Amino acid sequence: MTKYTPEDLNKLGVGALPGLIGIDFTSVTPELLQARTPVRPELLAPNGYLHAGTVVSIADTLCGYGTIINLPEGSTGFTTIELKSNFLGTAREGAVLCEARPVHRGRTTQVWDADVTNEDTGRKIATFRCTQMVLWPKP
Template structure:
């Protein structure tokens, strides 16, 4: 997938084909493999590896926060489409079970989608479908995208 792709194109793309595009930069560290992309739901999976660990040898909570923010922002961006971009303005993540290794699965779904903001919930489960973490991300819908980063 080229650098010129817009986030709204993701809704019709094969998740396996757009994974490298979505994993640029910090996403490469997370190693997400997207399995579903739409403005109504985003799913991804990844392997918990030592690079994700904190000193006690378990996945760092920041990894869960990052995955949760990434999936919510991707879904919110797809939903907003060409009207603008989304930025996360609040991420509240609960860590429920420690993990050292294995495959983890995350799913993001909208709670509210309005004119100026969106609220998404995201769950993370392990291979045995045990809840590992859950989060909620509030996104601002930015329609004046030239002001981002100014």
């Protein structure tokens, strides 16, 4: 496993969706990734609440980056094969926090859980689970 810092992961997102959303990694270990994302008007649905797609993108980014830093030696990458979210709340302003943890880190799949919370209230906005398939070079 290669050692990554929050700054390394923030740089990965520049010019891509994580950077556009404004995901700011604050802590990174193979067992836990944490990030903060300010809520801005561009991230809201037309009804004025945080867009579900924004929440999924934040959680998926943390889980995906967690997979990157936990890829087995010799693998070439990964692809998402399943994801699920349950929405429990929302935010209209302030910021949201996200934490992602591995449930399973195998040679062929990884399973990750993430929770997104409202920074101001501490209430959970969503819980998220995804399964990643580890990719290997063709023989």
